Amino acid sequence: MTKFSQYNFNDAINKSLKEINFEEPTKVQEAVISLVNKKKDIIVQSETGSGKTHAFLLPSMNALTKDQEVQLLIATPSRELAYQIYEDTQAILKNYPEEYNAFIFVGGADRDRQKRKLAAHQPQIAIGTPGRLWDLIRENDLHVENVQRYVIDEADMTLDMGFLQEVDNITEKLPEDREMMVFSATIPQKLEPFLKKYMHGPKRVEITSGTIIPKNVDNWLMFTHGRDKNEIIYRLMTMGEPYLVLVFANTKKTVDTIYNYLRNKGLKVARIHGGLTPRERKRTMKQVENMDYQFVVATDLAARGIDINGVSHVINAEIPDDLDFFIHRVGRTGRNKMSGIAITLYDPGEENKIADIEHMGIKFVDKDIKNGEVVDVKERDRRVNRKADQEKLDTKLVGFVKKQKTKKKPGYKNKIKKAINEERRQQRKVRIRQDRRRERDARRKKNKD
Structure with missing residues (x-):
């Protein structure tokens, strides 16, 4: 050696x-x-x-x-x-x-x-x-x-x-x-x-390490079901004993929203984004390095090259627009062969983004919060079924698309796009109602028990 x-x-x-x-x-x-x-x-x-x-x-x-x-x-x-x-x-x-x-x-x-x-x-x-x-x-x-x-x-x-x-x-x-x-x-x-x-x-x-996500990092996926994402983040931060939690969002505005929510909940939290002055950002980074803060909310500015030691948890409050940033974010934890947990939150309608990340060779374990604990859930089948629904949608619209192309009238592309979007919107509404109905039924059954 x-x-x-x-x-x-x-x-x-x-x-x-x-x-x-x-x-x-x-x-x-x-x-x-x-x-x-x-x-x-x-x-x-x-x-x-x-x-x-x-x-x-x-x-x-x-x-x-x-x-x-x-x-x-x-x-x-x-x-x-x-x-x-x-x-x-x-x-x-x-x-x-x-x-x-x-x-x-x-x-x-x-x-x-x-x-x-x-x-x-x-x-x-x-x-x-x-x-x-x-x-x-x-x-x-x-x-x-x-x-x-x-x-x-x-x-x-x-x-x-x-x-x-x-x-x-x-x-x-x-x-x-x-x-x-x-x-x-x-x-x-x-x-x-x-x-x-x-x-x-x-x-x-x-x-290359052979794997995009290091083996010592648990890569979790959580479906928000349309719930308050800030509340989910707060609950994740206050479960167990995380050493240092780094939360990523795509915009300064979202960082500020999460930051203010967590502060109002009584957490001592820092924020890092491009809207702060260089002096403020430098001071905050130094305070984080000195462990003055256990919780940090940041844009991707902090994901590239910023070496914050001891990050035990990374939470993706939003899926990054540039998927390369997903790797950089998750790379903040699991450093020096220490174990780490990366948690990605996604909303209804974001299954395609998750599929794109999985296409990069990244594997998720589906999780949810139940009774104050993080537990395994079977969300995979639901996401696969949604993909199947999407394929059915495309098949259903084939005839319409062919007809519009044959007509070649002005605005036919917009008509196709509008029809597809409307069909997808209707299917999305149906799926959300079904999800909520299942959740209500599960709660009722639990209360009866």
Whole structure:
């Protein structure tokens, strides 16, 4: 079994690794460190929580010199992730001589203060968000003409958030012979032209666990039956003894709604979303890390790259619009081989979304809350039956569709769509009434018993 002591890191790094209790590299670290040492361009695809940050930090920092110039440049799409990488860097730099420095550059911070700091001296390591990095490089405040290693972290998120142009601009300013490292959970096809433009025969590394959801994470599915979702979340949070619960919603508005509901119920809860100021988000993250909060409600901003230790439960209050975020959310729990529970709530009419997630190879166990406990239920058959109903609907409408297409009158597509939607709406109403009737009958039977 490989040990960090076998990599011939300098004494400062070895001492820091010992202080943070790092002994054995993860799979991605073992695969990447030797490639970084050989100055190979690399594209690394590895799941959230696999240890990507130290895979590029450790060998890159081992190669630093005392020259007061930027040698390692790291671009990352969110401020939170930039701060996390900065803190990981500082934990390694702790035992270095004072001549070694890392600076962080993110939007929302005082740019004039950053300029003055750079005018005094340049750091060996520069970490930041693409927009702020590019502003400082373009205005010749941050000098990158001698960068030896360039890291783009969470590249797919960089693309999704619209930062690819800034990253492109930054890359144009770097030396031709710099080593380029791209790390991401997924490598979208839209990213390939950028990679081909700037990378020289890159080595591709893909680390998979064999399962999308780790075996140590229980993946539960709960049908809301149209009940108050906030009440369900509250009940899940107050059952048993969860260590740290992370609730995800799709929008800032929904996060605020859940946050206010839980606070009114007397829970001490934190929230993280893009509507908060950078200072508020940073302070909240620090409080969560210090275990000042047991419950956190967040948008997907917190799902990508934010490493909150000790998450025992993840609750998906809503199914994400981008299903890749489902994996990133669930990846917040079950870290470091600890057990975890991921719970996804879904409403009537969302069976197709669940089917799409299952199509990715993710398996659910159907659960519900009965008498103050989480119990197994047989919801699978109901969802399968609904799918069968959907297929019947399509068959029923075949004749109508063919007739409308044959007529070729203006607006025939809208007529088809309207007819299909109306038929589905009617079937949905019937199914909901049937579900409610079954629930009432079950309650009556229970009361009689």
